[in-house]
Amino acid sequence: MKKEIIAMLLAGGKGTRLGPLTKKLAKPAVYFGGKYRIIDFPLSNCANSHIDIVGVLTQYESILLNSHIGVGANWGLNTLKGGVTILPPRETEQGGQWYRGTADAIYQNIDFIDNHNPENVLILSGDHIYKMDYSLMLDFHTEKEGDATIAVIEVPIKEASRFGIMNTDETNRICEFEEKPQYPQNNLASMGIYIFKWSVLRDFLCEDAKDSQSEHDFGKNIIPKMLHEGKRMFAYKFNGYWKDVGTIESLWEANMDLLKDDNSLNLYDNNWKIYTDNVECLPQYVSNDAVIKNSIISQGSMIYGEVHNSIIFSEVYIGKGTKVVDSVIMPKSRIEDGAIIEKSIVDSEVVINKNSKIGNKDGKEIFLISQCETEEI
Amino acid sequence: MRDAMGIINLHDTSNGLLELTNHRPVAAIPFLGRYRIIDFALSNMVNSGIVNIGIFIQEKPRPLTEHLGTGAAWNLDRKKDGLFVFYPYYNSANSMYMTEMRSFRENIEYIKKSNQKYVIISPSYMICNINYSDALNYHRKTGADITIIYKKINDANVNFLNCQSLEINNEGRVIGFSTNMGEKSEKNISMEMYIMKREFLLQLINKSSQLSILYSLKDTINCFCKEININVFEHSGYLECINSIKTYFHKSIELLDVEKTKQLFKKESPIYTVTKDNPPTKYGKNAIVKNSFIANGAVIEGVVKNSIIFRGVKIGTGAVVKNCIIMGKCVIAEGVYMENTIADKHTVISRVKKIIGYYDEPIVLEKNSIV
Numbered sequence: 001m002k003k004e005i006i007a008m009l010l011a012g013g014k015g016t017r018l019g020p021l022t023k024k025l026a027k028p029a030v031y032f033g034g035k036y037r038i039i040d041f042p043l044s045n046c047a048n049s050h051i052d053i054v055g056v057l058t059q060y061e062s063i064l065l066n067s068h069i070g071v072g073a074n075w076g077l078n079t080l081k082g083g084v085t086i087l088p089p090r091e092t093e094q095g096g097q098w099y100r101g102t103a104d105a106i107y108q109n110i111d112f113i114d115n116h117n118p119e120n121v122l123i124l125s126g127d128h129i130y131k132m133d134y135s136l137m138l139d140f141h142t143e144k145e146g147d148a149t150i151a152v153i154e155v156p157i158k159e160a161s162r163f164g165i166m167n168t169d170e171t172n173r174i175c176e177f178e179e180k181p182q183y184p185q186n187n188l189a190s191m192g193i194y195i196f197k198w199s200v201l202r203d204f205l206c207e208d209a210k211d212s213q214s215e216h217d218f219g220k221n222i223i224p225k226m227l228h229e230g231k232r233m234f235a236y237k238f239n240g241y242w243k244d245v246g247t248i249e250s251l252w253e254a255n256m257d258l259l260k261d262d263n264s265l266n267l268y269d270n271n272w273k274i275y276t277d278n279v280e281c282l283p284q285y286v287s288n289d290a291v292i293k294n295s296i297i298s299q300g301s302m303i304y305g306e307v308h309n310s311i312i313f314s315e316v317y318i319g320k321g322t323k324v325v326d327s328v329i330m331p332k333s334r335i336e337d338g339a340i341i342e343k344s345i346v347d348s349e350v351v352i353n354k355n356s357k358i359g360n361k362d363g364k365e366i367f368l369i370s371q372c373e374t375e376e377i
Numbered sequence: 378m379r380d381a382m383g384i385i386n387l388h389d390t391s392n393g394l395l396e397l398t399n400h401r402p403v404a405a406i407p408f409l410g411r412y413r414i415i416d417f418a419l420s421n422m423v424n425s426g427i428v429n430i431g432i433f434i435q436e437k438p439r440p441l442t443e444h445l446g447t448g449a450a451w452n453l454d455r456k457k458d459g460l461f462v463f464y465p466y467y468n469s470a471n472s473m474y475m476t477e478m479r480s481f482r483e484n485i486e487y488i489k490k491s492n493q494k495y496v497i498i499s500p501s502y503m504i505c506n507i508n509y510s511d512a513l514n515y516h517r518k519t520g521a522d523i524t525i526i527y528k529k530i531n532d533a534n535v536n537f538l539n540c541q542s543l544e545i546n547n548e549g550r551v552i553g554f555s556t557n558m559g560e561k562s563e564k565n566i567s568m569e570m571y572i573m574k575r576e577f578l579l580q581l582i583n584k585s586s587q588l589s590i591l592y593s594l595k596d597t598i599n600c601f602c603k604e605i606n607i608n609v610f611e612h613s614g615y616l617e618c619i620n621s622i623k624t625y626f627h628k629s630i631e632l633l634d635v636e637k638t639k640q641l642f643k644k645e646s647p648i649y650t651v652t653k654d655n656p657p658t659k660y661g662k663n664a665i666v667k668n669s670f671i672a673n674g675a676v677i678e679g680v681v682k683n684s685i686i687f688r689g690v691k692i693g694t695g696a697v698v699k700n701c702i703i704m705g706k707c708v709i710a711e712g713v714y715m716e717n718t719i720a721d722k723h724t725v726i727s728r729v730k731k732i733i734g735y736y737d738e739p740i741v742l743e744k745n746s747i748v
Contacts, residue, residue: 297671
C-alpha cells in the first residue's frame with residue numbers, strides 16, 4: 001500500500017554554537033521550556049498531524065537522544081507497523097561512513113524510505129521551536145501538485161540575511177532561492193521544513209551523491225539544483241511562533257518568550273499538546289518563604305526562595321534566601337541557600353554553591369553555567 | 378518476589394467518603410495533585426517485584442478503568458503476566474451481595490491459572506510506601522497460613538477510626554478482630570494486607586461459599602481465625618487510611634509537611650501514576666503561593682495558601698484559595714474566596730464569591746459542579 005507521507009527528522013547536528021550545553025548531548029536533546037527537549041516539538045507536531053512513520057537521523061552524541069525517543073511511545077507514535085525508527089549511520093555492502101550532510105543522511109537511508117513506499121517525504125530538523133500542522137502543509141503541497149514545498153516565515157528584513165530567502169510569484173511558486181543573501185530582496189525565510197515528492201527527491205539525491213563538489217546539503221545544493229532544473233516548488237507561509245534556538249542567546253530568548261502574555265506558542269492548548277518523556281515525582285512544592293512571579297515551574301521542584309521571570313525545570317531545588325531572576329534552570333539542579341542568579345542558563349544537574357552570585361540582570365550577556373565548567377558567553 | 382502475585386481488593390469499607398465516591402470507587406479518588414488512591418497499592422506491588430496483579434472491580438468501573446488503561450504507567454503492560462482487571466459477572470441490586478469473595482469466585486480461573494506460589498492481597502485505601510519482600514520472607518519462615526501486615530499506633534482514639542484492629546497473643550498470633558471505635562489509644566491496626574499461598578486462598582474462597590454468600594474476605598478470615606494460623610508482620614513507616622471525607626482532607630493537607638511527605642515518597646520506590654502530558658505550571662505576575670503542592674498544567678494568577686492544586690487548574694487574579702484541595706481542571710474565577718473546601722474535578726466557581734468550610738468539616742463541591 002502506498003503511504004501518503006512519512007517524516008525524516010534530521011537530529012544528528014552538534015549545535016556548536018550552544019557551547020558546553022551540547023558537550024555530551026546532541027542539539028535536538030537540549031532542554032527547553034520547563035520540561036521539554038527541542039526535539040519534542042517536531043515529534044509532537046508529527047503525532048498531532050497524524051504522521052505515524054518517522055525516521056530520526058542521529059549521529060552526534062546519540063545515546064541520550066535514542067533513549068529519550070525509544071519506540072516513540074511518549075508521543076503515541078508506537079503504532080502497529082508505524083512508529084519511530086532511529087537511523088544512525090551504518091555499515092553496508094559498500095562499506096560505511098558518517099552522514100556528510102543533510103541530503104547525504106537521507107540518501108544513505110533511501111532503502112528505509114523505499115520500504116514504506118511513500119508518495120511524499122517530509123524533511124524536518126530538530127533545531128526549532130514551533131507548533132505546526134504538517135497535514136495542512138501537505139494539503140497545500142497536494143493541491144499545488146508541486147515537486148517540493150518549503151515552509152516559510154516572514155522575518156524582519158534586517159535579519160533576513162541570516163536565513164535562506166525565497167522569492168515567489170503571486171501563486172506562491174518559488175522563482176528564486178538565496179542562501180543567506182547579503183542584500184535580501186524579500187523577507188520570506190525558509191524554516192528548514194520541506195515536503196518533497198519522493199520520486200523526484202530520490203533522483204536528485206542519487207545525482208547529488210555522485211557529485212564530489214557538493215556539500216550534500218538541502219539548502220545549499222538540493223534546493224538550488226531543483227529550482228535550476230525548473231521543478232515545481234512552492235512556498236507555504238506559516239504564521240505562528242517559530243524560533244531557531246541554535247545559540248545560547250536565542251535559547252534563552254525562546255525560553256523568556258514563554259513568559260510573555262502575548263506569546264503565540266501556547267503550550268496550554270489541549271488540542272496540540274507537546275509530549276515528552278515524563279518523570280515520576282511529586283507535584284512541585286512551594287514553601288512559606290517562596291515568592292514566585294511570572295514564572296514557569298515544573299513538577300518535582302522545591303521552591304524556598306524567590307523566582308522572578310524564570311523557567312524552572314523538573315526536580316530543581318531553589319534554596320532559602322535565593323533570588324533567581326530572568327533565568328533558566330534545567331532539571332535536577334540545586335541552587336543552594338542565598339545564591340543570586342540573574343540572566344543565566346544553568347545546565348541540568350548543576351549545584352550552585354551557597355551565596356554565590358551569577359550573572360547580571362542589567363548586563364547584555366547571558367551567563368551559562370554548565371556541568372563541566374563555568375563560562376561567560 | 379517473582380513467586381508472588383498481587384490482588385488489589387476494592388471492597389474498601391468507605392461509607393464516609395460520600396460525594397467523592399458518588400461517581401467512582403475509593404480507589405479512583407484523586408490524591409495529592411496528580412495521583413489516585415490506587416497508585417500506592419499498585420506501585421508498592423510493582424516496586425516489590427510483583428508483575429502479575431489482578432484488580433477486582435466491584436462497582437462504578439469507568440473512572441478506574443480509564444485510569445488503569447493497559448497498566449503501562451506501572452510497567453504492567455506485559456506479554457507474560459501484567460495487569461488484569463475483572464468485573465462482576467452479574468450485578469446485584471443489593472450491594473450486600475457484591476463482596477470481593479463473589480468476584481473472586483466468578484473469576485476463579487485467573488487465580489487458578491496464575492503460576493505464582495504466593496498471593497499478596499492489598500486494599501487500595503491504605504496509603505503507605507511498603508516493600509513486601511521482608512513480609513513475604515517472614516511469612517515463608519513462620520509457615521503461617523496467613524500473615525497480616527499491621528501497624529502499632531498510639532493515637533487510635535482519633536486516628537484509624539472504623540478500621541479493623543487485631544488482638545495479638547504473645548506468640549504473635551492473631552486471636553481476634555475488632556473495629557476501632559476510638560475507645561483507647563493503643564491499637565494494632567490491620568492494614569488489610571494478607572499474604573498466603575495461592576492454594577490457600579483458593580481453599581478460603583471455596584469454604585466461604587459454603588458459609589454464606591454475604592461473607593467478605595475479612596469476614597471469612599475472621600470466621601476461621603481460631604482454626605487457622607494467622608501471623609502478623611509489623612509495618613513501621615507512614616500509614617494513613619482514607620475512609621472518610623475528614624481523613625481524606627486532613628491526611629492530604631498534613632502532607633504539606635515536607636518531612637512527612639518524604640516518608641511516603643521515596644527515591645528508591647517511586648509512586649507511579651498516569652501522565653497527562655501537561656505543560657509546566659505558569660505563575661502570573663500577581664500570584665502569591667505559600668506552602669502548597671501545585672501540579673503541572675495549572676495556571677496560577679491568584680493567592681494559594683496551604684493547599685493542594687491538581688493538574689490543569691486555573692486560579693484567577695485576586696482569587697484566594699486557603700486550606701483547599703482543588704482537583705483537576707477546576708476553574709476558580711477572579712475574586713473568589715475559598716477556605717477549607719474540596720473542589721472535585723471540573724468544578725467551576727465564579728458566581729459564588731465566598732465558600733468557607735471548617736477544617737473538621739470541609740465543604741465538598743461535587744464533580745462538574747458550577748457554582
